[in-house]
Amino acid sequence: MGCGPTSELYGFIKSIYSRFPHVKLNFEGYDMNPNWERVQNITKDLLAKYGLNINFHYTDIFTDYVDVFHNKPSILVLNYVLSDIAKFKNKETKELFVSQLTHFIRSHSIRVILFNDIRYYGYKKYLDSGVQLMNLILENLSSDGLTTKSYYRYFSGDSYFGNEDWHPHKSNHLLFNNLQGNPYIANIEYCRSKQILTIIQ
Ligand SMILES: C[S@@+](CC[C@H](N)C(=O)[O-])C[C@H]1O[C@@H](n2cnc3c(N)ncnc32)[C@H](O)[C@@H]1O
Numbered sequence: 001m002g003c004g005p006t007s008e009l010y011g012f013i014k015s016i017y018s019r020f021p022h023v024k025l026n027f028e029g030y031d032m033n034p035n036w037e038r039v040q041n042i043t044k045d046l047l048a049k050y051g052l053n054i055n056f057h058y059t060d061i062f063t064d065y066v067d068v069f070h071n072k073p074s075i076l077v078l079n080y081v082l083s084d085i086a087k088f089k090n091k092e093t094k095e096l097f098v099s100q101l102t103h104f105i106r107s108h109s110i111r112v113i114l115f116n117d118i119r120y121y122g123y124k125k126y127l128d129s130g131v132q133l134m135n136l137i138l139e140n141l142s143s144d145g146l147t148t149k150s151y152y153r154y155f156s157g158d159s160y161f162g163n164e165d166w167h168p169h170k171s172n173h174l175l176f177n178n179l180q181g182n183p184y185i186a187n188i189e190y191c192r193s194k195q196i197l198t199i200i201q
Helices: 007-017 034-050 081-088 091-107 130-143
Strands: 026-030 053-057 075-079 112-117 148-154 166-168 194-200
Touching: 007 034, 007 075, 034 053, 075 081, 081 091, 081 112, 081 130, 091 130, 112 130, 130 148, 130 194
Parallel strands: 026 053, 075 112, 148 166
Antiparallel strands: 112 194, 148 194
């Protein structure tokens, strides 16, 4: 959910299809902001040759989700969506969002959560970062009796993280070629996000 340019799909293709070329990926992208439609169509065209099933929805995932996976174990990708909530919503709305998301994860038997977001670690009491919201989701899942195992990763150059078991990636080099003439190149010269991969047992 939260799928604009859908960078996560490019990542899945790069990492999964290179090893398992016959895997059939089914991607359902939810983002209530229809402004991304043009860029999502570019993604659909570019990735058509891989034969994935890609659908985008501009509705609220919590009320309009259609479970095409039929509760089979699936991966929920939170790609830069939690920092968006952390930045633009008040504390009550953030807590409500986290509780809705926790309920969504449980009721649809999500087995893997992939969180990828900005490196800012933030403060638990303010819930002012994606990492803090993700940590609250994990706390809620655990309070609900679910057992989770999480893997925490960061890129070199990042010195802000808390007590979780953070490990550095081997390299912060980009895996994709840069687009010539991109005016925002200074923001994306190397990798600097944080990742949390959670397996729900
Ligand atoms: C910073 S963008 C990230 C886009 C995308 N994940 C990417 O990296 O290409 C965050 C997106 O989260 C979306 N978002 C915020 N709240 C949402 C919600 N409740 N449900 C779905 N999307 C939401 C916003 O509309 C925005 O497009």
